[in-house]
Amino acid sequence: MDTPRRIYFDYAATTPVDKRVMDAMMPYFMEEYGNANSLYALGRDAYRALEDARERFAKGIGATHPNEITFTGCGTESDNAALLGITARKSPKGGHVIVSKFEHHAILEPAHLLEKRGYEVTYLGPREDGIIHVEDLVAALRDDTVLVSIMHGNNEIGTIQPIKELAAAAHQRGALFHTDGAQTLGKIPFDVAELGVDAASFSGHKIYGPKGVGALYLKRGTPFEPQILGGGQESKKRSGTQNVPGVVGFTKALELMLEDQAEESPRLAALREKLTSGVIERLENTEQSTDVDPAHRMPNIASLLIKGVEGEAMLLQLDNLGIAVSTGSACSSGSLEPSHVLLSIGCPPEIAHGSLRVSMGRFTTETDVDYFLEVLPPIVERLRSMSPVYDRMFGSSAR
Amino acid sequence: MLYSDKVMDHFNNPRNVGVIDDADGIGEVGNPVCGDIMKITLKIDDDTIEDIKFQTLGCGAAIATSSIVTEMARGMSLEDAVAITKKQVAEELGGLPPAKMHCSVLATDGLKVAVDDYLVKHGREPIAGEVKSADPNFDPHADEDDHDHDEACEL
Numbered sequence: 001m002d003t004p005r006r007i008y009f010d011y012a013a014t015t016p017v018d019k020r021v022m023d024a025m026m027p028y029f030m031e032e033y034g035n036a037n038s039l040y041a042l043g044r045d046a047y048r049a050l051e052d053a054r055e056r057f058a059k060g061i062g063a064t065h066p067n068e069i070t071f072t073g074c075g076t077e078s079d080n081a082a083l084l085g086i087t088a089r090k091s092p093k094g095g096h097v098i099v100s101k102f103e104h105h106a107i108l109e110p111a112h113l114l115e116k117r118g119y120e121v122t123y124l125g126p127r128e129d130g131i132i133h134v135e136d137l138v139a140a141l142r143d144d145t146v147l148v149s150i151m152h153g154n155n156e157i158g159t160i161q162p163i164k165e166l167a168a169a170a171h172q173r174g175a176l177f178h179t180d181g182a183q184t185l186g187k188i189p190f191d192v193a194e195l196g197v198d199a200a201s202f203s204g205h206k207i208y209g210p211k212g213v214g215a216l217y218l219k220r221g222t223p224f225e226p227q228i229l230g231g232g233q234e235s236k237k238r239s240g241t242q243n244v245p246g247v248v249g250f251t252k253a254l255e256l257m258l259e260d261q262a263e264e265s266p267r268l269a270a271l272r273e274k275l276t277s278g279v280i281e282r283l284e285n286t287e288q289s290t291d292v293d294p295a296h297r298m299p300n301i302a303s304l305l306i307k308g309v310e311g312e313a314m315l316l317q318l319d320n321l322g323i324a325v326s327t328g329s330a331c332s333s334g335s336l337e338p339s340h341v342l343l344s345i346g347c348p349p350e351i352a353h354g355s356l357r358v359s360m361g362r363f364t365t366e367t368d369v370d371y372f373l374e375v376l377p378p379i380v381e382r383l384r385s386m387s388p389v390y391d392r393m394f395g396s397s398a399r
Numbered sequence: 400m401l402y403s404d405k406v407m408d409h410f411n412n413p414r415n416v417g418v419i420d421d422a423d424g425i426g427e428v429g430n431p432v433c434g435d436i437m438k439i440t441l442k443i444d445d446d447t448i449e450d451i452k453f454q455t456l457g458c459g460a461a462i463a464t465s466s467i468v469t470e471m472a473r474g475m476s477l478e479d480a481v482a483i484t485k486k487q488v489a490e491e492l493g494g495l496p497p498a499k500m501h502c503s504v505l506a507t508d509g510l511k512v513a514v515d516d517y518l519v520k521h522g523r524e525p526i527a528g529e530v531k532s533a534d535p536n537f538d539p540h541a542d543e544d545d546h547d548h549d550e551a552c553e554l
Binding site for chain 1: 413431432436456458462
Protein backbone atom coordinates (compact mmCIF):
# COMPACT_ATOMS: atom_id res chain seq x y z
CA MET A 1 0.00 0.00 0.00
CA ASP A 2 1.29 3.46 -0.75
CA THR A 3 1.28 6.21 1.81
CA PRO A 4 -1.05 8.93 0.62
CA ARG A 5 -0.26 11.15 3.57
CA ARG A 6 1.21 11.22 7.04
CA ILE A 7 -1.08 12.07 9.89
CA TYR A 8 0.28 12.31 13.40
CA PHE A 9 -2.35 11.49 16.01
CA ASP A 10 -0.05 10.76 18.94
CA TYR A 11 0.66 14.19 20.43
CA ALA A 12 0.21 12.75 23.93
CA ALA A 13 3.28 10.59 23.28
CA THR A 14 5.45 13.39 21.98
CA THR A 15 5.25 16.49 19.78
CA PRO A 16 7.37 17.97 17.04
CA VAL A 17 9.54 20.90 18.11
CA ASP A 18 7.95 24.18 17.05
CA LYS A 19 10.16 26.21 14.72
CA ARG A 20 9.94 29.22 17.03
CA VAL A 21 11.21 27.02 19.86
CA MET A 22 14.03 25.74 17.70
CA ASP A 23 15.01 29.30 16.76
CA ALA A 24 15.10 30.31 20.42
CA MET A 25 17.37 27.37 21.26
CA MET A 26 19.84 27.64 18.39
CA PRO A 27 22.19 30.32 19.81
CA TYR A 28 22.84 28.18 22.89
CA PHE A 29 24.42 25.31 21.01
CA MET A 30 27.31 26.88 19.14
CA GLU A 31 27.59 30.51 20.20
CA GLU A 32 26.38 30.91 23.77
CA TYR A 33 27.65 27.49 24.74
CA GLY A 34 29.09 28.47 28.14
CA ASN A 35 28.58 26.49 31.32
CA ALA A 36 26.06 28.46 33.35
CA ASN A 37 28.18 27.88 36.43
CA SER A 38 31.38 29.49 35.04
CA LEU A 39 32.37 32.93 36.17
CA TYR A 40 33.68 34.45 32.92
CA ALA A 41 31.48 36.28 30.41
CA LEU A 42 30.48 33.22 28.39
CA GLY A 43 29.35 31.45 31.54
CA ARG A 44 27.57 34.54 32.85
CA ASP A 45 25.64 34.85 29.59
CA ALA A 46 24.50 31.25 29.84
CA TYR A 47 23.61 31.82 33.49
CA ARG A 48 21.51 34.85 32.54
CA ALA A 49 19.69 32.89 29.84
CA LEU A 50 19.02 30.09 32.32
CA GLU A 51 17.78 32.35 35.09
CA ASP A 52 15.71 34.42 32.69
CA ALA A 53 14.06 31.20 31.52
CA ARG A 54 13.49 30.09 35.11
CA GLU A 55 11.76 33.37 35.91
CA ARG A 56 9.52 33.14 32.84
CA PHE A 57 8.78 29.48 33.48
CA ALA A 58 7.81 30.23 37.09
CA LYS A 59 5.49 32.97 35.89
CA GLY A 60 3.99 30.59 33.31
CA ILE A 61 2.85 28.14 35.99
CA GLY A 62 1.91 30.73 38.61
CA ALA A 63 4.86 30.05 40.93
CA THR A 64 5.81 32.83 43.33
CA HIS A 65 9.59 32.44 43.18
CA PRO A 66 11.82 31.41 40.29
CA ASN A 67 13.82 29.13 42.58
CA GLU A 68 10.71 27.01 43.02
CA ILE A 69 11.53 25.68 39.54
CA THR A 70 14.16 22.97 39.20
CA PHE A 71 15.04 21.97 35.67
CA THR A 72 15.56 18.24 35.16
CA GLY A 73 16.33 15.78 32.39
CA CYS A 74 12.75 14.72 31.69
CA GLY A 75 9.26 14.32 33.12
CA THR A 76 10.12 10.87 34.45
CA GLU A 77 13.05 12.28 36.40
CA SER A 78 10.80 14.96 37.88
CA ASP A 79 8.23 12.36 38.96
CA ASN A 80 10.89 10.10 40.46
CA ALA A 81 12.52 13.00 42.28
CA ALA A 82 9.21 14.23 43.68
CA LEU A 83 8.20 10.88 45.12
CA LEU A 84 11.58 9.76 46.37
CA GLY A 85 12.97 13.19 47.29
CA ILE A 86 9.99 14.45 49.30
CA THR A 87 9.48 11.23 51.25
CA ALA A 88 13.21 10.88 51.97
CA ARG A 89 13.38 14.32 53.58
CA LYS A 90 9.95 14.54 55.20
CA SER A 91 9.75 11.07 56.63
CA PRO A 92 13.02 9.18 56.08
CA LYS A 93 12.04 6.23 58.26
CA GLY A 94 8.90 5.36 56.35
CA GLY A 95 5.26 6.33 56.39
CA HIS A 96 2.20 6.21 54.20
CA VAL A 97 2.06 7.37 50.58
CA ILE A 98 -0.96 7.53 48.26
CA VAL A 99 -0.72 7.40 44.47
CA SER A 100 -3.51 6.77 42.02
CA LYS A 101 -3.73 3.45 40.22
CA PHE A 102 -3.62 5.06 36.82
CA GLU A 103 -0.47 7.11 37.27
CA HIS A 104 2.28 6.95 34.68
CA HIS A 105 4.92 4.32 35.36
CA ALA A 106 7.25 7.19 36.27
CA ILE A 107 5.20 7.44 39.49
CA LEU A 108 4.19 3.80 39.94
CA GLU A 109 7.73 2.45 39.75
CA PRO A 110 9.19 4.78 42.42
CA ALA A 111 6.07 3.98 44.50
CA HIS A 112 7.01 0.29 44.30
CA LEU A 113 10.55 1.26 45.34
CA LEU A 114 9.15 3.12 48.35
CA GLU A 115 7.33 -0.06 49.37
CA LYS A 116 10.63 -1.93 49.23
CA ARG A 117 12.12 0.79 51.42
CA GLY A 118 9.48 0.20 54.06
CA TYR A 119 6.82 2.76 53.18
CA GLU A 120 3.20 1.74 52.92
CA VAL A 121 1.67 2.72 49.60
CA THR A 122 -2.04 2.94 48.83
CA TYR A 123 -2.90 2.68 45.14
CA LEU A 124 -6.08 4.68 44.95
CA GLY A 125 -8.46 3.67 42.18
CA PRO A 126 -10.45 6.04 40.00
CA ARG A 127 -14.14 5.38 39.54
CA GLU A 128 -15.63 4.19 36.28
CA ASP A 129 -15.78 7.80 35.06
CA GLY A 130 -11.98 7.96 35.07
CA ILE A 131 -11.90 10.44 37.95
CA ILE A 132 -10.28 10.17 41.38
CA HIS A 133 -13.09 11.29 43.65
CA VAL A 134 -12.25 13.51 46.62
CA GLU A 135 -14.26 11.41 49.07
CA ASP A 136 -12.26 8.34 48.03
CA LEU A 137 -9.01 10.19 48.74
CA VAL A 138 -10.37 11.41 52.09
CA ALA A 139 -11.14 7.81 53.02
CA ALA A 140 -7.63 6.69 52.09
CA LEU A 141 -5.77 9.47 53.95
CA ARG A 142 -4.22 8.61 57.32
CA ASP A 143 -2.49 10.53 60.06
CA ASP A 144 0.84 9.18 58.85
CA THR A 145 0.23 9.97 55.17
CA VAL A 146 3.35 11.79 53.99
CA LEU A 147 2.62 12.44 50.35
CA VAL A 148 -0.19 12.10 47.83
CA SER A 149 0.55 12.03 44.10
CA ILE A 150 -2.28 12.22 41.58
CA MET A 151 -1.84 13.22 37.97
CA HIS A 152 -3.61 16.24 36.54
CA GLY A 153 -4.60 14.82 33.16
CA ASN A 154 -4.51 11.10 32.44
CA ASN A 155 -2.31 10.31 29.44
CA GLU A 156 -4.46 7.45 28.15
CA ILE A 157 -8.09 8.23 28.85
CA GLY A 158 -7.64 12.01 28.98
CA THR A 159 -9.67 12.64 32.13
CA ILE A 160 -8.87 15.74 34.20
CA GLN A 161 -8.59 15.24 37.94
CA PRO A 162 -9.99 17.71 40.50
CA ILE A 163 -6.51 18.60 41.74
CA LYS A 164 -7.53 21.68 43.72
CA GLU A 165 -10.00 19.70 45.83
CA LEU A 166 -7.71 16.68 46.12
CA ALA A 167 -4.76 18.81 47.26
CA ALA A 168 -6.93 20.58 49.83
CA ALA A 169 -8.07 17.22 51.21
CA ALA A 170 -4.46 16.03 51.50
CA HIS A 171 -3.41 19.21 53.26
CA GLN A 172 -6.23 18.86 55.75
CA ARG A 173 -4.61 15.66 56.95
CA GLY A 174 -1.11 17.14 56.91
CA ALA A 175 0.04 15.36 53.74
CA LEU A 176 1.93 17.02 50.91
CA PHE A 177 0.52 16.90 47.39
CA HIS A 178 2.30 16.30 44.09
CA THR A 179 0.75 16.26 40.64
CA ASP A 180 2.14 15.07 37.32
CA GLY A 181 1.31 17.88 34.92
CA ALA A 182 3.12 16.48 31.89
CA GLN A 183 -0.06 16.03 29.88
CA THR A 184 -1.90 19.19 30.85
CA LEU A 185 0.78 21.91 31.02
CA GLY A 186 -0.05 24.56 28.47
CA LYS A 187 -3.14 22.70 27.20
CA ILE A 188 -5.53 23.67 29.97
CA PRO A 189 -4.99 26.20 32.76
CA PHE A 190 -2.29 25.02 35.14
CA ASP A 191 -1.53 27.38 38.00
CA VAL A 192 0.29 25.95 41.02
CA ALA A 193 -1.15 28.59 43.34
CA GLU A 194 -4.70 28.08 42.11
CA LEU A 195 -4.35 24.28 42.32
CA GLY A 196 -2.62 24.54 45.70
CA VAL A 197 -0.05 21.83 45.04
CA ASP A 198 3.32 21.46 46.79
CA ALA A 199 5.07 19.86 43.86
CA ALA A 200 4.44 19.29 40.16
CA SER A 201 6.24 17.62 37.24
CA PHE A 202 6.48 18.78 33.65
CA SER A 203 8.04 17.62 30.40
CA GLY A 204 9.36 19.70 27.51
CA HIS A 205 8.61 17.41 24.59
CA LYS A 206 4.88 17.21 25.27
CA ILE A 207 4.46 20.90 24.37
CA TYR A 208 6.53 21.31 21.17
CA GLY A 209 9.73 21.75 23.19
CA PRO A 210 12.78 19.51 22.97
CA LYS A 211 13.14 16.03 24.42
CA GLY A 212 15.57 15.65 27.29
CA VAL A 213 14.34 18.48 29.49
CA GLY A 214 11.79 18.52 32.28
CA ALA A 215 10.93 20.65 35.27
CA LEU A 216 9.97 20.05 38.87
CA TYR A 217 8.03 22.66 40.79
CA LEU A 218 8.71 22.55 44.51
CA LYS A 219 6.82 25.10 46.55
CA ARG A 220 9.10 27.03 48.88
CA GLY A 221 9.69 25.10 52.06
CA THR A 222 8.72 21.72 50.61
CA PRO A 223 11.06 19.12 52.11
CA PHE A 224 13.20 17.60 49.38
CA GLU A 225 16.23 15.33 49.39
CA PRO A 226 18.17 15.69 46.13
CA GLN A 227 18.21 12.51 44.06
CA ILE A 228 21.04 13.44 41.70
CA LEU A 229 24.20 14.43 43.52
CA GLY A 230 27.24 16.23 42.25
CA GLY A 231 28.22 19.84 41.72
CA GLY A 232 25.19 21.27 43.48
CA GLN A 233 23.55 22.96 40.49
CA GLU A 234 19.88 24.01 40.61
CA SER A 235 20.24 25.27 44.20
CA LYS A 236 21.61 21.82 45.11
CA LYS A 237 18.31 20.22 44.19
CA ARG A 238 19.55 18.66 40.97
CA SER A 239 23.22 18.41 40.16
CA GLY A 240 24.50 18.29 36.63
CA THR A 241 25.42 21.01 34.15
CA GLN A 242 22.20 22.65 33.10
CA ASN A 243 20.83 22.00 29.63
CA VAL A 244 20.65 25.67 28.68
CA PRO A 245 19.32 25.25 25.13
CA GLY A 246 16.78 22.73 26.43
CA VAL A 247 15.62 25.00 29.23
CA VAL A 248 15.38 28.01 26.90
CA GLY A 249 13.40 25.92 24.40
CA PHE A 250 11.10 24.44 27.05
CA THR A 251 10.33 27.90 28.39
CA LYS A 252 9.67 29.32 24.95
CA ALA A 253 7.42 26.33 24.24
CA LEU A 254 5.43 26.98 27.41
CA GLU A 255 4.95 30.65 26.52
CA LEU A 256 3.71 29.73 23.05
CA MET A 257 1.25 27.25 24.57
CA LEU A 258 -0.09 29.89 26.93
CA GLU A 259 -0.44 32.47 24.14
CA ASP A 260 -2.57 30.05 22.09
CA GLN A 261 -4.42 28.23 24.85
CA ALA A 262 -7.67 30.22 24.75
CA GLU A 263 -8.14 29.43 21.04
CA GLU A 264 -6.34 26.12 20.73
CA SER A 265 -8.11 24.34 23.57
CA PRO A 266 -11.67 24.76 22.19
CA ARG A 267 -10.44 24.09 18.64
CA LEU A 268 -8.99 20.73 19.72
CA ALA A 269 -12.01 19.90 21.90
CA ALA A 270 -14.25 20.38 18.85
CA LEU A 271 -12.01 18.06 16.77
CA ARG A 272 -12.05 15.51 19.60
CA GLU A 273 -15.84 15.56 19.70
CA LYS A 274 -16.07 15.28 15.93
CA LEU A 275 -13.69 12.34 15.90
CA THR A 276 -15.28 10.46 18.80
CA SER A 277 -18.86 10.92 17.70
CA GLY A 278 -17.84 10.16 14.11
CA VAL A 279 -16.26 6.83 15.05
CA ILE A 280 -19.20 5.84 17.25
CA GLU A 281 -21.70 6.71 14.48
CA ARG A 282 -19.81 4.80 11.82
CA LEU A 283 -18.90 1.67 13.78
CA GLU A 284 -21.15 -0.55 15.86
CA ASN A 285 -19.85 -1.71 19.25
CA THR A 286 -17.64 1.28 19.87
CA GLU A 287 -17.73 3.72 22.76
CA GLN A 288 -15.61 6.19 24.68
CA SER A 289 -13.54 4.66 27.47
CA THR A 290 -15.43 6.77 30.02
CA ASP A 291 -18.67 8.69 29.78
CA VAL A 292 -17.44 11.55 31.95
CA ASP A 293 -18.68 15.03 31.08
CA PRO A 294 -16.62 16.65 28.27
CA ALA A 295 -15.64 19.41 30.71
CA HIS A 296 -13.50 16.81 32.50
CA ARG A 297 -11.77 15.62 29.36
CA MET A 298 -8.52 16.95 28.02
CA PRO A 299 -9.24 18.79 24.77
CA ASN A 300 -6.70 16.84 22.74
CA ILE A 301 -7.23 13.19 23.76
CA ALA A 302 -9.91 10.93 22.30
CA SER A 303 -10.03 7.56 24.03
CA LEU A 304 -12.09 4.91 22.26
CA LEU A 305 -12.93 1.27 22.82
CA ILE A 306 -13.34 -0.57 19.54
CA LYS A 307 -14.80 -3.87 20.64
CA GLY A 308 -13.88 -7.14 19.03
CA VAL A 309 -10.57 -6.08 17.52
CA GLU A 310 -7.08 -6.11 18.88
CA GLY A 311 -5.46 -2.70 19.22
CA GLU A 312 -2.06 -3.46 17.79
CA ALA A 313 -3.53 -4.91 14.61
CA MET A 314 -5.60 -1.74 14.23
CA LEU A 315 -2.55 0.45 14.92
CA LEU A 316 -0.46 -1.34 12.28
CA GLN A 317 -3.22 -1.10 9.68
CA LEU A 318 -3.59 2.62 10.34
CA ASP A 319 0.18 2.97 10.11
CA ASN A 320 0.00 1.43 6.63
CA LEU A 321 -2.07 4.48 5.71
CA GLY A 322 0.34 6.92 7.35
CA ILE A 323 -1.69 7.43 10.52
CA ALA A 324 0.06 7.27 13.91
CA VAL A 325 -2.09 6.40 16.96
CA SER A 326 -1.67 4.57 20.28
CA THR A 327 -3.42 1.62 21.88
CA GLY A 328 -3.64 0.19 25.37
CA SER A 329 -3.54 -3.33 24.01
CA ALA A 330 -1.13 -5.70 25.71
CA CYS A 331 0.43 -6.63 22.42
CA SER A 332 1.57 -3.13 21.67
CA SER A 333 3.57 -2.74 24.84
CA GLY A 334 5.73 -5.84 24.98
CA SER A 335 4.03 -6.85 28.21
CA LEU A 336 1.12 -9.27 28.24
CA GLU A 337 -1.25 -7.12 30.27
CA PRO A 338 -3.51 -4.55 28.68
CA SER A 339 -3.29 -0.97 29.89
CA HIS A 340 -3.28 -0.59 33.68
CA VAL A 341 -5.19 2.66 33.17
CA LEU A 342 -8.13 1.00 31.42
CA LEU A 343 -8.18 -1.88 33.91
CA SER A 344 -8.22 0.68 36.76
CA ILE A 345 -11.51 2.14 35.53
CA GLY A 346 -13.08 -1.30 35.39
CA CYS A 347 -12.69 -1.93 31.68
CA PRO A 348 -12.57 -5.72 31.13
CA PRO A 349 -9.28 -6.95 29.61
CA GLU A 350 -10.99 -8.30 26.48
CA ILE A 351 -12.32 -4.79 25.80
CA ALA A 352 -9.12 -2.99 26.81
CA HIS A 353 -7.25 -4.93 24.09
CA GLY A 354 -9.24 -2.93 21.54
CA SER A 355 -8.57 0.52 22.93
CA LEU A 356 -7.47 3.33 20.68
CA ARG A 357 -6.00 6.65 21.80
CA VAL A 358 -6.09 9.44 19.27
CA SER A 359 -4.30 12.53 20.55
CA MET A 360 -4.31 15.74 18.59
CA GLY A 361 -2.31 18.95 18.62
CA ARG A 362 -1.11 22.12 16.99
CA PHE A 363 -0.83 20.73 13.48
CA THR A 364 -4.00 18.61 13.47
CA THR A 365 -6.64 19.79 11.00
CA GLU A 366 -10.27 18.92 10.41
CA THR A 367 -9.19 17.28 7.14
CA ASP A 368 -7.04 14.88 9.19
CA VAL A 369 -10.07 13.93 11.28
CA ASP A 370 -12.19 13.46 8.14
CA TYR A 371 -9.55 11.19 6.63
CA PHE A 372 -9.34 9.15 9.83
CA LEU A 373 -13.13 8.74 9.90
CA GLU A 374 -13.02 7.57 6.30
CA VAL A 375 -10.27 4.94 6.70
CA LEU A 376 -10.92 3.52 10.18
CA PRO A 377 -14.25 1.73 9.55
CA PRO A 378 -13.03 -0.58 6.75
CA ILE A 379 -9.96 -1.49 8.81
CA VAL A 380 -12.07 -2.40 11.83
CA GLU A 381 -14.66 -4.25 9.75
CA ARG A 382 -11.97 -6.30 8.04
CA LEU A 383 -10.32 -7.27 11.33
CA ARG A 384 -13.69 -8.13 12.84
CA SER A 385 -14.50 -10.30 9.83
CA MET A 386 -11.27 -12.23 10.45
CA SER A 387 -12.16 -12.86 14.10
CA PRO A 388 -13.51 -16.28 15.10
CA VAL A 389 -15.50 -14.80 17.97
CA TYR A 390 -16.81 -11.40 16.89
CA ASP A 391 -20.32 -12.58 16.07
CA ARG A 392 -20.42 -14.75 19.16
CA MET A 393 -19.27 -11.95 21.48
CA PHE A 394 -20.81 -8.87 19.94
CA GLY A 395 -22.98 -9.98 17.07
CA SER A 396 -26.46 -9.24 18.31
CA SER A 397 -25.89 -6.60 20.95
CA ALA A 398 -23.20 -4.52 22.56
CA ARG A 399 -21.56 -5.36 25.85
CA MET B 400 10.09 -3.82 18.60
CA LEU B 401 10.20 -4.47 14.89
CA TYR B 402 8.40 -6.99 12.74
CA SER B 403 10.20 -8.60 9.82
CA ASP B 404 8.99 -7.85 6.29
CA LYS B 405 7.59 -11.36 6.09
CA VAL B 406 5.54 -10.90 9.27
CA MET B 407 4.15 -7.66 7.85
CA ASP B 408 3.39 -9.35 4.53
CA HIS B 409 1.43 -12.15 6.23
CA PHE B 410 -0.30 -9.64 8.50
CA ASN B 411 -1.29 -7.34 5.65
CA ASN B 412 -2.14 -10.13 3.21
CA PRO B 413 -3.06 -13.12 5.35
CA ARG B 414 -3.35 -16.42 3.46
CA ASN B 415 -6.21 -18.89 3.90
CA VAL B 416 -8.52 -16.72 5.97
CA GLY B 417 -11.96 -18.14 6.58
CA VAL B 418 -13.85 -21.21 7.70
CA ILE B 419 -14.13 -24.50 5.80
CA ASP B 420 -17.76 -25.59 5.64
CA ASP B 421 -18.18 -29.21 6.79
CA ALA B 422 -14.66 -29.19 8.19
CA ASP B 423 -13.22 -32.54 9.24
CA GLY B 424 -11.32 -31.00 12.17
CA ILE B 425 -11.82 -27.80 14.13
CA GLY B 426 -9.41 -26.25 16.63
CA GLU B 427 -10.01 -23.12 18.66
CA VAL B 428 -7.42 -21.88 21.13
CA GLY B 429 -6.69 -18.79 23.21
CA ASN B 430 -9.14 -16.62 25.06
CA PRO B 431 -10.41 -13.05 24.80
CA VAL B 432 -8.92 -11.98 28.13
CA CYS B 433 -5.44 -12.62 26.75
CA GLY B 434 -6.43 -10.87 23.56
CA ASP B 435 -5.68 -13.67 21.12
CA ILE B 436 -8.10 -16.29 19.79
CA MET B 437 -7.45 -18.54 16.84
CA LYS B 438 -9.67 -21.00 15.03
CA ILE B 439 -8.43 -23.51 12.48
CA THR B 440 -10.62 -25.64 10.24
CA LEU B 441 -9.24 -28.61 8.29
CA LYS B 442 -10.27 -30.74 5.34
CA ILE B 443 -8.52 -34.06 5.72
CA ASP B 444 -8.11 -36.87 3.21
CA ASP B 445 -6.06 -40.03 3.77
CA ASP B 446 -4.52 -38.50 6.93
CA THR B 447 -3.25 -35.57 4.89
CA ILE B 448 -4.30 -31.92 5.25
CA GLU B 449 -6.03 -31.15 1.95
CA ASP B 450 -7.32 -27.71 2.92
CA ILE B 451 -6.83 -25.43 5.91
CA LYS B 452 -8.33 -22.09 6.89
CA PHE B 453 -8.00 -19.82 9.89
CA GLN B 454 -9.70 -17.00 11.71
CA THR B 455 -7.79 -14.98 14.29
CA LEU B 456 -8.54 -12.20 16.72
CA GLY B 457 -5.20 -10.81 17.77
CA CYS B 458 -2.20 -8.64 17.14
CA GLY B 459 -0.02 -8.48 14.04
CA ALA B 460 2.10 -11.42 15.13
CA ALA B 461 -0.95 -13.55 15.98
CA ILE B 462 -2.42 -13.01 12.52
CA ALA B 463 0.92 -13.53 10.75
CA THR B 464 1.73 -16.75 12.62
CA SER B 465 -1.77 -18.08 11.93
CA SER B 466 -1.37 -17.30 8.25
CA ILE B 467 2.04 -18.90 7.88
CA VAL B 468 1.09 -22.03 9.79
CA THR B 469 -1.73 -22.66 7.33
CA GLU B 470 0.79 -22.45 4.47
CA MET B 471 3.20 -24.76 6.27
CA ALA B 472 0.59 -27.37 7.14
CA ARG B 473 -1.23 -27.60 3.84
CA GLY B 474 -0.43 -30.94 2.20
CA MET B 475 1.27 -32.28 5.32
CA SER B 476 0.49 -35.57 7.00
CA LEU B 477 -1.31 -35.23 10.32
CA GLU B 478 1.78 -36.52 12.10
CA ASP B 479 4.03 -33.92 10.51
CA ALA B 480 1.50 -31.14 11.11
CA VAL B 481 1.29 -31.67 14.86
CA ALA B 482 5.10 -31.75 15.01
CA ILE B 483 5.43 -28.16 13.75
CA THR B 484 7.06 -26.17 16.55
CA LYS B 485 6.64 -22.55 17.53
CA LYS B 486 10.31 -22.09 16.71
CA GLN B 487 9.79 -23.32 13.14
CA VAL B 488 6.85 -20.95 12.76
CA ALA B 489 8.94 -18.03 13.98
CA GLU B 490 11.85 -19.00 11.73
CA GLU B 491 9.59 -19.31 8.72
CA LEU B 492 8.52 -15.71 9.36
CA GLY B 493 12.09 -14.46 9.53
CA GLY B 494 11.96 -14.22 13.31
CA LEU B 495 9.56 -12.73 15.85
CA PRO B 496 10.24 -10.18 18.59
CA PRO B 497 10.85 -12.05 21.89
CA ALA B 498 7.66 -10.67 23.46
CA LYS B 499 5.69 -12.12 20.55
CA MET B 500 6.94 -15.70 20.69
CA HIS B 501 3.80 -16.79 22.54
CA CYS B 502 1.76 -15.90 19.45
CA SER B 503 3.44 -18.70 17.51
CA VAL B 504 2.41 -21.11 20.27
CA LEU B 505 -1.19 -20.18 19.56
CA ALA B 506 -0.78 -21.05 15.88
CA THR B 507 0.80 -24.46 16.45
CA ASP B 508 -1.67 -25.23 19.24
CA GLY B 509 -4.64 -24.37 17.04
CA LEU B 510 -3.40 -26.81 14.45
CA LYS B 511 -2.82 -29.54 17.03
CA VAL B 512 -6.30 -29.18 18.49
CA ALA B 513 -7.86 -29.32 15.02
CA VAL B 514 -5.96 -32.50 14.12
CA ASP B 515 -6.89 -34.20 17.40
CA ASP B 516 -10.49 -33.11 16.94
CA TYR B 517 -10.54 -34.99 13.63
CA LEU B 518 -8.93 -38.10 15.11
CA VAL B 519 -11.18 -38.24 18.15
CA LYS B 520 -14.28 -37.74 16.00
CA HIS B 521 -13.22 -40.82 14.07
CA GLY B 522 -12.69 -42.86 17.21
CA ARG B 523 -8.89 -42.69 16.99
CA GLU B 524 -6.31 -41.77 19.58
CA PRO B 525 -5.23 -38.08 19.73
CA ILE B 526 -1.58 -37.54 18.78
CA ALA B 527 -0.83 -33.93 19.62
CA GLY B 528 -0.28 -34.20 23.36
CA GLU B 529 -1.17 -31.51 25.86
CA VAL B 530 -2.14 -28.13 24.44
CA LYS B 531 -1.90 -25.40 27.03
CA SER B 532 -3.62 -22.60 25.19
CA ALA B 533 -6.76 -24.69 24.58
CA ASP B 534 -7.43 -24.34 28.29
CA PRO B 535 -9.77 -21.38 28.89
CA ASN B 536 -7.64 -20.51 31.92
CA PHE B 537 -4.45 -20.51 29.87
CA ASP B 538 -2.09 -17.89 31.25
CA PRO B 539 0.67 -16.84 28.86
CA HIS B 540 2.60 -15.45 31.84
CA ALA B 541 3.07 -18.97 33.10
CA ASP B 542 4.63 -19.96 29.80
CA GLU B 543 8.30 -20.72 30.12
CA ASP B 544 9.21 -18.85 26.98
CA ASP B 545 12.10 -16.46 26.72
CA HIS B 546 9.75 -13.49 26.95
CA ASP B 547 11.23 -10.09 27.10
CA HIS B 548 9.27 -8.11 29.65
CA ASP B 549 11.68 -5.21 29.67
CA GLU B 550 10.00 -3.05 27.09
CA ALA B 551 7.97 -0.52 29.00
CA CYS B 552 4.65 0.76 27.81
CA GLU B 553 5.16 3.79 25.63
CA LEU B 554 1.96 5.55 26.49
